[in-house]
Amino acid sequence: MTGRHAAAFRALHAGPDPLLLPNAWDVASALALVAAGFPAVGTTSLGLAAAAGRPDATREVRDETVRLAHLLAALPVPVTVDLEDGFSDDPSAVADLVARLPVAGVNLEDSTGRRLVDPAVHAAKVAVGKRRCPDVFVNARVDTVWLGEQAGTEATVARAARYADSGADGVFVPGRLTEQQIAAVTSAVPVPVNVLATAEHTLPRLAELGVRRVSTGSLLFRAALDEAVTVARQLLAGRPARSPTAYGTVDARTREHHWAGRSLTGPGAAPVPGD
Amino acid sequence: MTGRHAAAFRALHAGPDPLLLPNAWDVASALALVAAGFPAVGTTSLGLAAAAGRPDATREVRDETVRLAHLLAALPVPVTVDLEDGFSDDPSAVADLVARLPVAGVNLEDSTGRRLVDPAVHAAKVAVGKRRCPDVFVNARVDTVWLGEQAGTEATVARAARYADSGADGVFVPGRLTEQQIAAVTSAVPVPVNVLATAEHTLPRLAELGVRRVSTGSLLFRAALDEAVTVARQLLAGRPARSPTAYGTVDARTREHHWAGRSLTGPGAAPVPGD
DSSP: OOTTTTHHHHHHSSSSSSSOOOEEESSSHHHHHHHHTTEEEEEEEEHHHHOOOOOOSSSSHHHHHHHHOOOOOOOOSOEEEEEEEEESSSSHHHHHHHHHHHSSSEESSSTTTEEOOOOOOOOOOHHEEEEETTTTTEEEOOTTTTSSSSOHHHHHHHHHHHHHHTTSSEEEOSSSOOOOHHHHHHHHHHSSSEEEOOOOOOOOHHHTTTTOOEOTTHHHHHHHHHHHHHHHHHHHHTTOOOOOSSSHHHHHHHHHHHHHHHHHHTTSSSOTTOO | OOTTTTTHHHTTTTTOOEEEEEEEEEEHHHHHHHHEEESOEEHHHHHHHTTTTOTTTSSHHHHHHHHHHHHHHTTTSEEEOOOTTTTOOOOOHHHHHHHOOOSEEEEESEEEEEOOHHHHHHHHHHHHHHOOOTSSSSEEETTTTTTTSSSHHHHHHHHHHHHHHHOOOEOOOOOOOOOOHHHHHHHHHHEEEEEESSSSSHHHHHHHHHEEOOOOOOOHHHHHHHHHHHHHHHHHOOOOOOSSSSHHHHHHHHHHHHHHHHHHHHTOOOTTOOO
């Protein structure tokens, strides 16, 4: 099932500009981003977990993640899914999970419950996952800076290089990085480097630093929550309602996607888990 | 299980100002609205359905609705859940569903798949639901204006009055109403009248017209989706990322709610469906 739109996704990392990858948390947010013209969609584990009322990065939302990956399979663009740490310490179990997903790519992070894991264990997940699913874009996340541990650039570069050596198609270093840190990673590893969109660096500057993918992480999800609160507060203050995208537009694109998904899974194909 | 925070919810309809009820679509949006100080939270069936990739108002998301109601049970404020048409033509089945939900209130609409149902059938759902769950605030929705059918005020008032006679605690007339239509309903029925927040009427004006509850319906959900797209487009245009509510804040309030829910359901209590 893996590798859906995989070649197209890989090519997006080799374009003239870095890939700006917006991260969705449910079907509606993914459809809105596709309707807006974004050429690929990722998922955010914080968004997915918080929507379901669960903590992030604690292996609590494996089933929800699998379910969302299937629900997004009918999208006309590549999808890459945030798998936290693969929801397992066992590289074979991680590879089994990746093999079940109808996706172009996955993110695998080298921390569990906010603790860095041994880079050898993470490198094994990457290597076994790639052997099992060679066409899937495996993005190996380096959480040194994100967790504020071993934030020295040397450890970050060492982990990034090790994952690339193990077959990772890309490395992702989230967190607040300095320009020097970003340049150190992009110059040290031969695969596309992914960072988060932050207030510190614009997309053009990240491109100059050699970054090939810029993810929004949970930014869009958190901005969306804030906007819901802002609009509700405006109403409470006596302001008239604004007019966002119409009810009929949202429902119509959901219906279209729903039917595309049905024809995709069709008779004899694997149903969405939980259906 | 029904009637959680029911007395408090009922009282919110008798305050000095109309209740502005914001509608959430998942746990995260509900928690954001509670954190912002709103005294009660509703749900939006469009939001819930679109998030799950299903069409609205077609009985497609009964299980997701039940699940969300349970996931919101640990909120410190009353919750009222949009049950579409009760997901059944059978008043007893609707009452059984209401009785399963740990909520302060429910909305039941008198249309199925965008067609108005016989008001006698809807009145029976209201009456049987109220007999079974007397403390739950049953808000009977009149879809004449919403669907653009029988939009004459007379039919709307007749349905509203019939549902109030059948025991509805409130009536809800969504759609674009004129001031005359609103006043006709509020003067004709003895129970709180609920309308949607629209661009046409501010909250103070709706209060003058006798409205006691103003719902956001799917407005916040649609505004949130638009905001996600806006932020992504700004990044693509080379603007630095803004700083919405922090990752840690969202994750921390999710964790707190998650633990509150565990202690609520506790050993021996009914688990969240699907867990």
